[in-house]
Amino acid sequence: MRKKSIAIIAGCLVAMLVLAGTAFSRNSSTTTLKGVVGPGFTISLKKAGKSVKGKTLKAGTYKIAVSDKSDFHNFTLEREKPAKPHFEFHITKTGFTGSKTMTVTLKPGSWRFYCSIHEAMMHGDFKVTK
Numbered sequence: 001m002r003k004k005s006i007a008i009i010a011g012c013l014v015a016m017l018v019l020a021g022t023a024f025s026r027n028s029s030t031t032t033l034k035g036v037v038g039p040g041f042t043i044s045l046k047k048a049g050k051s052v053k054g055k056t057l058k059a060g061t062y063k064i065a066v067s068d069k070s071d072f073h074n075f076t077l078e079r080e081k082p083a084k085p086h087f088e089f090h091i092t093k094t095g096f097t098g099s100k101t102m103t104v105t106l107k108p109g110s111w112r113f114y115c116s117i118h119e120a121m122m123h124g125d126f127k128v129t130k
Helices: 002-028
Strands: 031-037 043-047 056-058 060-068 075-081 087-092 098-106 109-114 123-129
Touching (some): 043 109, 043 123
Parallel strands (some): 056 123
Antiparallel strands (some): 075 087
16 A cells, blocks of 8 residues: 555656646747848748737747848847837947847837838837736
8 A cells, every 4th residue: 555655646746747747848948939030121020920919929039030131131129018118228239230130128019110311111019018
């Protein structure tokens, strides 16, 4: 009887450790959003290959990986509403070409990605909810 009880307790402990490990490993991954600016007058931001323009994302921490293909554009990410607290991330700047990655925390609200030099034609909007 005692061996059976020990075996049951050991089995329960192993199951708890496996479940705890699974839960922690899910929390440790950060979603990557991929941005591209240029060449020409184009800008995009995608999650898993699909544009986030006009879409809704969950609040949280994201990696933003930007490929800047033109030295006369930049890639800026900004929360527009609510206005406070203000969040604005200049991921790339004019004069730069190449790739940059930044980790950001997206809070609920209305967000915009854009080239600050040509914002009228190079922008996209998306929402972030809890």
